[in-house]
Amino acid sequence: MKYPTLLERFLTYVKVNTRSDEHSTTTPSTQSQVDFATNVLIPEMKRVGLQNVYYLPNGFAIGTLPANDPSLTRKIGFISHMDTADFNAEGVNPQVIENYDGRRYRAWELWFQARSSRFQELREISWANLGYY
Numbered sequence: 368m369k370y371p372t373l374l375e376r377f378l379t380y381v382k383v384n385t386r387s388d389e390h391s392t393t394t395p396s397t398q399s400q401v402d403f404a405t406n407v408l409i410p411e412m413k414r415v416g417l418q419n420v421y422y423l424p425n426g427f428a429i430g431t432l433p434a435n436d437p438s439l440t441r442k443i444g445f446i447s448h449m450d451t452a453d454f455n456a457e458g459v460n461p462q463v464i465e466n467y468d469g470r471r472y473r474a475w476e477l478w479f480q481a482r483s484s485r486f487q488e489l490r491e492i493s494w495a496n497l498g499y500y
Contacts, residue, residue: 376411378461383407385449386456395426400449404428408449 383403388396395401408428412420417430426449434440 374463378463380407381461382459384456384459395449400426403449 383399385400385403386397387400391397395404404426405422409420409422412428412430417432420428420430422428
């Protein structure tokens with residue numbers, strides 16, 4: 368794997384309860400989202416080399432990745448959200464299916480199959496790993 372700690376970090380992230388609160392009048396809607404941003408994401412962003420890392424009160428964790436070529440001046444932004452909407456966020460136990468081959472797997476007490484007829488990309492990456500929680 369080109370990024371050996373990527374999967375481990377991702378699996379750590381998805382186990383954190385960041386479920387949103389539809390009745391909240393604040394953004395972020397729960398303290399667990401604030402805690403995840405300030406105690407997990409911000410330190411991780413700094414650890415991987417982002418600069419000017421900070422947290423805004425409205426829930427944004429922001430950082431700058433310096434260009435590796437000073438002559439390049441274009442900017443790009445990556446945006447994601449931290450909540451799990453209305454899905455269960457307690458006791459999450461992510462699973463990874465290594466070298467997924469298109470066969471059916473049991474997940475969430477249901478049979479799951481990502482069919483290459485519906486997901487064209489699977490035809491080209493039959494070695495792919497699938498994750499679910």
